Amino acid sequence: MRREAYGQTMSELPQERRVVTEIPGPISRELHARRLDAVPPGVGSVLPVYVTDAGGGVIVDVDGNSLIDFGSGIAVTSVGNANPKVAEAVAEQAARFTHTCFMVAPYESYVSVCEALNRLTPGDHEKRSILVNSGAEAVENAVKIARYVTGRDAIVAFDHGYHGRTLLTMTLTAKNMPYKHGFGPYAPEVYRMPMAYPFRWPSGPENCGPEAAAQAIDQISKQIGATNVAAVVIEPILGEGGFIEPAPGFLPAIAEFCKANGILFIADEVQTGFARTGDLFACEHEGIVPDLVTTAKGIAGGLPLAGVTGRAEIMDKVHPGGLGGTFGGNPLSCAAALAAIDVIESEKLTERARWIGETMLPRLGALAARDPRVGDVRGRGAMIAIELVKEDGITPNPELTAEIAGRCHANGLLVLTAGTYGNVLRFLPPLVIPEHLLLEGLDILDEAFAG
Numbered sequence: 001m002r003r004e005a006y007g008q009t010m011s012e013l014p015q016e017r018r019v020v021t022e023i024p025g026p027i028s029r030e031l032h033a034r035r036l037d038a039v040p041p042g043v044g045s046v047l048p049v050y051v052t053d054a055g056g057g058v059i060v061d062v063d064g065n066s067l068i069d070f071g072s073g074i075a076v077t078s079v080g081n082a083n084p085k086v087a088e089a090v091a092e093q094a095a096r097f098t099h100t101c102f103m104v105a106p107y108e109s110y111v112s113v114c115e116a117l118n119r120l121t122p123g124d125h126e127k128r129s130i131l132v133n134s135g136a137e138a139v140e141n142a143v144k145i146a147r148y149v150t151g152r153d154a155i156v157a158f159d160h161g162y163h164g165r166t167l168l169t170m171t172l173t174a175k176n177m178p179y180k181h182g183f184g185p186y187a188p189e190v191y192r193m194p195m196a197y198p199f200r201w202p203s204g205p206e207n208c209g210p211e212a213a214a215q216a217i218d219q220i221s222k223q224i225g226a227t228n229v230a231a232v233v234i235e236p237i238l239g240e241g242g243f244i245e246p247a248p249g250f251l252p253a254i255a256e257f258c259k260a261n262g263i264l265f266i267a268d269e270v271q272t273g274f275a276r277t278g279d280l281f282a283c284e285h286e287g288i289v290p291d292l293v294t295t296a297k298g299i300a301g302g303l304p305l306a307g308v309t310g311r312a313e314i315m316d317k318v319h320p321g322g323l324g325g326t327f328g329g330n331p332l333s334c335a336a337a338l339a340a341i342d343v344i345e346s347e348k349l350t351e352r353a354r355w356i357g358e359t360m361l362p363r364l365g366a367l368a369a370r371d372p373r374v375g376d377v378r379g380r381g382a383m384i385a386i387e388l389v390k391e392d393g394i395t396p397n398p399e400l401t402a403e404i405a406g407r408c409h410a411n412g413l414l415v416l417t418a419g420t421y422g423n424v425l426r427f428l429p430p431l432v433i434p435e436h437l438l439l440e441g442l443d444i445l446d447e448a449f450a451g
């Protein structure tokens with residue numbers, strides 16, 4: 001039931017783009033009408049094609065369309081959707097037991113996933129991990145642990161940051177619409193600092209890293225007081241904020257400041273983790289060793305799982321029973337994670353991610369060179385984005401972004417948007433996407449700009 005291509009294990013699904021109806025097609029539209037009577041509009045969908053199958057680099061819908069997947073369900077299905085090894089592991093586990101609750105009667109796979117997290121996350125110090133259900137829950141727990149261990153209240157987050165939709169993580173999230181609007185009051189003791197956003201830094205990208213770090217450190221010191229800060233929470237490449245790579249030097253300066261002041265550095269690697277950026281974790285790029293790391297998304301091949309990994313001396317401090325949850329580290333998710341991690345390691349998906357970046361960046365650079373509406377091309381590995389602007393080269397162009405995304409969708413390429421200003425097209429292909437689909441996707445994108 002599997003086929004090898006480019007060294008990756010692929011599902012049997014034909015790896016082709018096929019557009020046989022308008023998108024969404026008639027059956028999807030029917031299902032959508034049904035959905036509107038059952039699901040409130042507060043839960044959106046980027047492209048309401050209703051899915052029947054997905055694998056390798058494609059998503060197949062109820063109308064028989066096969067779309068090229070440049071989204072991976074928001075950076076989740078890095079090993080490919082329904083990866084055969086993941087599917088097998090989950091089916092086997094489902095036949096044995098589906099749940100006991102790790103806090104009631106434990107099982108080995110939870111321990112094995114934590115061992116893998118301790119081994120793979122940055123730094124060779126002794127670590128411990130806990131498992132929870134979602135990225136937001138991981139960030140919540142990291143903050144709980146940081147406050148407990150430091151005895152301090154304040155948490156520092158950054159402009160353009162995204163950390164989830166629960167009360168605390170929504171508070172940590174920067175963008176009002178759609179994440180926060182009307183959902184307040186927010187959690188106390190969260191402070192927001194400037195982010196080193198090279199493309200939009202007033203004195204130019206070359207000054208961005210040191211200047212932004214100096215501003216953030218000055219504001220933390222003056223407005224909060226370093227000794228009141230439990231932790232900074234930061235994405236090593238900002239995801240929902242628009243795939244912003246903090247300018248070089250910014251993360252190391254913040255990490256150093258944290259270390260000097262007893263502040264815990266929490267790297268939110270929920271979107272960047274597990275080979276997505278061409279390193280196993282994006283922090284590795286500048287040699288950052290965080291005190292706590294949150295992971296989710298790509299960890300378990302599409303099953304819900306998240307983790308908090310941290311220095312043993314930090315993690316071991318919390319009182320017995322202080323951390324947990326009914327479903328955290330569910331056995332199906334753990335089986336999936338062990339299979340996904342095996343695929344990531346044995347199929348060298350970090351290298352594959354780098355190859356995706358090396359393939360995409362020159363193509364997008366050429367697009368930017370001939371089309372001034374593409375203001376910036378950025379990202380690492382298989383986490384790549386373009387920022388779209390108006391004639392002045394800097395004003396965000398969210399209308400064009402929506403238009404281009406719509407043209408891609410109509411032609412069978414699933415792309416996502418992002419960014420504080422809604423003007424970023426982001427690309428997160430599965431790391432196992434076949435080369436011909438990656439290239440075809442880039443052709444469709446070129447056409448969308450030409451048309």
Ligand code: PLZ
Binds near residue numbers: 137139239270296
């Ligand atoms: N931290 C860095 O990217 C989730 C959000 C999609 P959950 N990003 C996708 C949406 O609109 O809800 C994310 C992230 C980073 C935390 C999270 C939260 O992870 O698994 O969605 O809770």
